[in-house]
Amino acid sequence: MNKPVIRVGIIGAGNVGSALVQLLGDSSRNEALLDAATGPFELVGIGVHDLNKRRKGVPKELLTADVKSLVERDDLDILVELVGGIKPARIYIETALRRGVSVVTANKSLMAECGTELAQLAHQNGCDLFYEAAVGGGIPILRALRTSLAGERITRVMGIVNGTTNFILTKMSSEGSSFETALKEAQSLGYAEADPSADVEGFDAAAKVQILSSLAFGTELSGEEITREGITGVRSVDVEFARRSGYVIKLLGVAERIAKSGISRRAHPAMIPMEHPLASVHGAMNAVFVEGERSGPLMWLGQGAGGEPTATAVLGDLLDAIRNRVSGRHNVPFSVDRTLHSVPTGELESVFYISIDVLDKPGVLAAVAGIFGDNGVSIQSMEQSGFGDEARLSFLTHMAVTDHVANTVKDLSTHRSVDSVGACIRVIDGGTK
Numbered sequence: 120m121n122k123p124v125i126r127v128g129i130i131g132a133g134n135v136g137s138a139l140v141q142l143l144g145d146s147s148r149n150e151a152l153l154d155a156a157t158g159p160f161e162l163v164g165i166g167v168h169d170l171n172k173r174r175k176g177v178p179k180e181l182l183t184a185d186v187k188s189l190v191e192r193d194d195l196d197i198l199v200e201l202v203g204g205i206k207p208a209r210i211y212i213e214t215a216l217r218r219g220v221s222v223v224t225a226n227k228s229l230m231a232e233c234g235t236e237l238a239q240l241a242h243q244n245g246c247d248l249f250y251e252a253a254v255g256g257g258i259p260i261l262r263a264l265r266t267s268l269a270g271e272r273i274t275r276v277m278g279i280v281n282g283t284t285n286f287i288l289t290k291m292s293s294e295g296s297s298f299e300t301a302l303k304e305a306q307s308l309g310y311a312e313a314d315p316s317a318d319v320e321g322f323d324a325a326a327k328v329q330i331l332s333s334l335a336f337g338t339e340l341s342g343e344e345i346t347r348e349g350i351t352g353v354r355s356v357d358v359e360f361a362r363r364s365g366y367v368i369k370l371l372g373v374a375e376r377i378a379k380s381g382i383s384r385r386a387h388p389a390m391i392p393m394e395h396p397l398a399s400v401h402g403a404m405n406a407v408f409v410e411g412e413r414s415g416p417l418m419w420l421g422q423g424a425g426g427e428p429t430a431t432a433v434l435g436d437l438l439d440a441i442r443n444r445v446s447g448r449h450n451v452p453f454s455v456d457r458t459l460h461s462v463p464t465g466e467l468e469s470v471f472y473i474s475i476d477v478l479d480k481p482g483v484l485a486a487v488a489g490i491f492g493d494n495g496v497s498i499q500s501m502e503q504s505g506f507g508d509e510a511r512l513s514f515l516t517h518m519a520v521t522d523h524v525a526n527t528v529k530d531l532s533t534h535r536s537v538d539s540v541g542a543c544i545r546v547i548d549g550g551t552k
């Protein structure tokens with residue numbers, strides 16, 4: 120019996136979409152791909168914004184600017200959304216799912232905003248929603264969480280999930296560059312956008328933490344804000360202090376269980392010990408570190424962005440969607456654990472690094488130490504450097520409640536002996552309890 124032809128539409132032929140079309144058009148790979156998919160498929164159209172743009176390896180005859188008609192084709196089986204952003208991507212995806220058309224997307228912001236709702240919509244309409252490329256580009260971490268680790272009780276997921284910020288922090292650490300110089304270099308190499316705020320302010324990492332957390336712990340994807348701090352306040356002196364003290368500074372996305380039913384989700388810079396597996400993830404690479412009760416520590420490392428690596432993850436999803444279509448199945452969405460509650464970040468305990476620029480005069484150290492003590496924050500070690508206008512005090516605290524540390528920083532910043540508070544960065548998996 121002849122197998123049905125599965126009809127696929129792609130919207131978006133930019134970095135990822137063009138790479139995907141080229142992968143699909145690579146005749147040396149096609150036979151194996153079709154075998155793997157257990158059925159023939161046909162690319163019926165590629166929706167774009169600008170028909171006149173030059174695109175290498177993308178057949179012109181398949182391009183259309185009438186995306187709505189492509190999405191609403193009666194014979195469409197699978198839609199691959201590679202436009203990005205919330206609007207109009209959400210409308211196209213919802214339209215497809217309501218029509219029973221399976222969707223593959225790489226859209227992290229949309230998934231973090233309304234992924235639970237979209238997954239339910241797919242389920243109700245007997246089709247699939249796949250989004251492996253939304254976290255970690257070419258790293259197959261979501262499928263691992265969804266299938267291989269489905270029976271494991273995961274305690275923490277921690278990732279370097281933004282290549283731009285990891286490139287900047289690596290440059291600051293290895294070459295002593297300032298944040299501004301490292302950002303300019305990232306922009307000139309195409310690692311950072313002209314407007315880098317989504318990356319350097321931690322928005323991108325926060326969206327990815329939400330997606331990782333939903334699969335690891337069953338939290339909802341509903342646009343809930345989570346704790347987010349960027350790396351714009353990290354200075355060369357902080358990176359240098361970290362190095363001298365046996366740490367590196369990384370922008371981490373963290374989702375972890377707190378006690379029995381609490382969960383904490385955050386994206387922020389953190390100092391991690393040099394011997395931690397994540398410390399050796401350099402440049403634009405991404406990595407996700409998972410800790411499970413029985414599996415122990417696990418880590419996935421790879422290219423978190425770039426057209427080809429990301430298109431590979433999209434293609435894996437596309438083949439899964441085709442297989443399901445051919446066999447008349449669809450995936451059941453991840454379950455939401457409603458017994459979990461978000462623990463406010465202010466209640467969490469951590470070791471902190473705090474750096475302050477102070478007036479170089481007698482009595483300052485005692486005054487500053489008094490502020491720590493008054494707020495219930497105990498000092499583990501202190502380093503004094505520079506003199507005159509450059510005088511600086513750098514502290515590592517013992518384990519302290521985040522709210523108490525925030526109050527300490529507030530009091531320090533208004534004290535007459537303090538010029539400015541430079542940095543307040545968590546120390547993860549290091550320091551004393």
Ligand SMILES: NC(=O)c1ccc[n+]([C@@H]2O[C@H](COP(=O)([O-])OP(=O)(O)OC[C@H]3O[C@@H](n4cnc5c(N)ncnc54)[C@H](OP(=O)(O)O)[C@@H]3O)[C@@H](O)[C@H]2O)c1
Binds near residue numbers: 134172186225424425
């Ligand atoms: N780039 C990466 O390394 C990477 C990694 C992981 C995930 N992702 C995700 O993958 C998705 C695509 O990223 P990308 O880097 O490929 O983006 P991109 O290069 O900016 O491409 C976006 C594509 O969407 C098309 N488009 C934009 N608005 C449209 C509209 N209103 N109607 C029809 N087409 C429209 C554009 O058309 P024109 O070409 O005509 O302008 C372009 O082809 C995003 O969700 C992104 O977050 C990207």
